[in-house]
Amino acid sequence: MSRKGVGLAAFDRSRITSAQYASHGNNLRSTHSTSLATQLSVFRSLLQQFAQTHAKDIRSNPNFRAEFARMCAAIGVDPLASSSGAGGKDGGSFWAQMLGGSVNDFYFELAVRVVEVCGNTREENGGLIGVKEVKDRIMSTRMEGGAEITEDDILRAVGTLKPLGSSYSTLTVGHKIYIRSIPKELNTDQSSVLEAAQLLGYVTLSMLMVNLRWPRARARTAIDDLVGESILWVDKQCEEWEYWNPGFMLEAEENANAG
Amino acid sequence: MTTTHTSTSPGPPPATFSFPRDYYFPPFFTRQPQRTTFHAQCQKWSSLIQAYCRAHRIWKLSLVDALDTDLFYNKRLGKRLSMADAREIVEFMRTEGRAEWIGKPGAGEEGGTAWIWWRTPEEWAGAIAEWIDGTAQKNTVLTLYELTESEATASEEFHGMDPELLQKALNVLVKRGKAQVFGQEDQQGVKFF
Incomplete structure (x- = not known):
């Protein structure tokens, strides 16, 4: 600060100083904003360029895609939220345009496949299917050398289905994530049975009674409900009837190949 | 159900068939x-x-x-x-x-x-007609035995076909006016149009 003057002239001087400060501040602000604008447009064009030049990688390389998604998350951009966000704000189409639609298209196409798999298997699993199984099924129908996908991709794809209504959602039971294509809630007992079935692939009445300390009637009801919804299959060729989760078919096959 | 008795007709091991x-x-x-x-x-x-x-x-x-x-x-x-x-x-x-x-x-x-019917008789009829077409054997006479057992058809799916099924398939072609079967018993021949 300048030395405090005395006398009337000091008023003038302080007014001039503050005006100068103000104009200097304006200058700074405007240079900042222009440089920010340049930075943003550079960033925008770079991201666009990046998405365009790497569109193929984004589609074909799951690691690259995951990294790209992580990068977008780090800078506060959700490449999917843009187009699935309702209302069509400017920001919405902005990212969709910027990414050339390649990322969106990838997930939308994947979502179509997920819907197909869920529809095809609904009869055998009651509309409840493990994410891993969906992935394996989609991979098995792909061409040789087709783009690899991950479970993470599938979950994102399911997310894009949200605006279509609530019928597709994810559900975590135990440490397994399922995709549910029939809007139906599982009650806690049913979830417990499903979780128990993840261990060995199946449950029996006595397993539930011993491990969960349930009375027979309670175990019976939960199992019957799940069988009635096609979520469990019964195997009667054993000492005690076993109730299997159809998702376990995959693992059973892997064991068979290993054995 | 747990006893493993040796089955009477195990057949050749399915080397090429992988179960789903x-x-x-x-x-x-x-x-x-x-x-x-x-x-x-x-x-x-x-x-x-x-x-x-x-x-x-x-x-x-x-x-x-x-x-x-x-x-x-x-x-x-x-x-x-x-x-x-x-x-x-x-x-x-x-x-x-x-x-x-x-x-x-x-x-x-x-x-x-x-x-x-991993192929229906109609589908078999189609396959046979196609083979006849593809090998330019229209208007020639073949015996039924030749059709399914000769080396010429070794690579065709209908090679080794059950004679009864062959009859069914040929009947489809006869009905369509695309073939004529003559002869009797194991001396049958067929002519394609």
Whole structure:
């Protein structure tokens, strides 16, 4: 600060100083904003360029895609939220345009496949299917050398289905994530049975009674409900009837190949 | 069900046939009580039976014999399909147009025998006509034996076809006016137009 003057002239001087400060501040602000604008447009064009030049990688390389998604998350951009966000704000189409639609298209196409798999298997699993199984099924129908996908991709794809209504959602039971294509809630007992079935692939009445300390009637009801919804299959060729989760078919096959 | 008796007709080991994953799912061998689940189960069995018969070139499936083969008996799991369930599945295939009982649908123990249409007679007729076309053998006379047993057809799917099924397929062509069968018994010949 300048030395405090005395006398009337000091008023003038302080007014001039503050005006100068103000104009200097304006200058700074405007240079900042222009440089920010340049930075943003550079960033925008770079991201666009990046998405365009790497569109193929984004589609074909799951690691690259995951990294790209992580990068977008780090800078506060959700490449999917843009187009699935309702209302069509400017920001919405902005990212969709910027990414050339390649990322969106990838997930939308994947979502179509997920819907197909869920529809095809609904009869055998009651509309409840493990994410891993969906992935394996989609991979098995792909061409040789087709783009690899991950479970993470599938979950994102399911997310894009949200605006279509609530019928597709994810559900975590135990440490397994399922995709549910029939809007139906599982009650806690049913979830417990499903979780128990993840261990060995199946449950029996006595397993539930011993491990969960349930009375027979309670175990019976939960199992019957799940069988009635096609979520469990019964195997009667054993000492005690076993109730299997159809998702376990995959693992059973892997064991068979290993054995 | 746990005793592993050596089956009477194990057949050659299916080196080329790989079972679908459902085959290793234990409940696959128990009839599912739930209607929609059972429907899904029937469809899976139907495609398995068709694929199995195609790989092993089985035209007619005798249920009582098949119950001990690896088609209906997964020895590794120690699970097998019961006669009643197998019959129900073949019946399902019949409604799908993928099987046809031979004679009266056998009841009780013997279970019956059925054609398994991994190709229907119409489809076989088409395949034969195509081969005749492709090899320019229209208006030539072939014996039925030549048609399915000669080396010329070794790479065709209808090679080694059951004579009875061949008759059915040729009848389709005769009806369409595309072939004429003459001769009798094992001396039959056919001419294609």
